[in-house]
Each structure stands twice: as structure tokens, then as C-alpha cells.
Amino acid sequence: MKGLVGDDEILSDGVPQIAFIGRSNVGKSSLINVLTKSSISRTSSFAGRTQEINIFLVNNEFYLVDLPGYGFARSSGLGREKIGELIDSYLFNSIHSQKKVILIIDAVVGMTEKDIIKTLLS
Numbered sequence: 001m002k003g004l005v006g007d008d009e010i011l012s013d014g015v016p017q018i019a020f021i022g023r024s025n026v027g028k029s030s031l032i033n034v035l036t037k038s039s040i041s042r043t044s045s046f047a048g049r050t051q052e053i054n055i056f057l058v059n060n061e062f063y064l065v066d067l068p069g070y071g072f073a074r075s076s077g078l079g080r081e082k083i084g085e086l087i088d089s090y091l092f093n094s095i096h097s098q099k100k101v102i103l104i105i106d107a108v109v110g111m112t113e114k115d116i117i118k119t120l121l122s
Contacts, residue, residue, distance in 0.1 A: 010055055011090075014098060016062040017055075019090065022104035023114060024069030031104065032056065032064050041066050053090055065090070065099070070114055 011017070020028040029041040040056055041064075054066040067090060068083045091101065105111055 010063070011093075015057070017065050017099035018062060019065035019067055019099055019101045020104055021067045021087065021091075021101055022069060023106065023112065026069065026104050026106050028069065028104055029054075029066055032066055035064065053086060 020031060022028055032041040033039050036056065036058060041054060052068065056064045056066070058064055067087055070084065070087060103115065105115055
């Protein structure tokens with residue numbers, strides 16, 4: 001497994017991608033760590049820690065893609081608008097056609113308006 005930051009060459013190399021999207025602090029990075037039986041994806045108890053697209057090559061067969069969470073942005077990092085643009089660029093850029101997207105919902109909170117909007121846009 002190799003962790004990488006979003007790069008067009010990687011995203012368009014024909015290797016299948018499984019992207020995880022969801023609100024900030026819903027557990028996307030933790031799920032990637034469980035699936036890979038490692039601590040490859042950085043986790044935090046603070047919402048909004050992931051502010052870039054993190055890509056992990058698994059067994060040279062597919063990528064797991066950790067997208068930034070939506071709905072929260074740390075004031076010292078990227079703003080909500082920039083994070084939204086980053087997510088939208090990944091989801092809707094035609095170069096990235098070999099992907100599947102998994103929306104993660106907090107079971108305690110349930111679907112929020114932002115989850116519904118992202119689901120409709122995907």
C-alpha cells in the first residue's frame with residue numbers, strides 16, 4: 001500500500017478507485033484503516049483534519065480514496081469553498097471515470113441535508 005496526495009496521473013491511470021465521502025469526522029479515514037488492517041490513513045478526533053485527497057494503492061490492484069469531509073473547515077486550513085471545489089473536482093471530472101463512491105453516514109445522526117445534497121449530486 002502506498003499513500004499519495006491527489007495527482008491527475010494517478011487518478012487517470014486506469015486503476016479502479018473506491019472513494020469514501022461523508023461529513024467531517026464521520027469515520028472515513030478510520031474505515032480505510034480497518035479495511036487495510038493498518039494505520040495508513042491519518043485519523044483525528046478533530047473534525048476537518050483531512051483537507052486534501054489522500055490516495056492509497058492497495059495490493060497494486062485498486063485505490064482507496066479518502067476525500068475531505070464536507071460540512072466543516074478549520075479556519076487555519078482550507079476554507080469550506082476550497083474543500084467543496086476539491087471534492088467536486090474529484091467526483092465530476094471526466095478524467096476520473098474508473099471510480100466508485102461510498103457515502104458514509106453517521107448512524108447516530110442519520111442523513112443530514114448535506115448528505116442528501118451530496119447524494120443527489122453524485
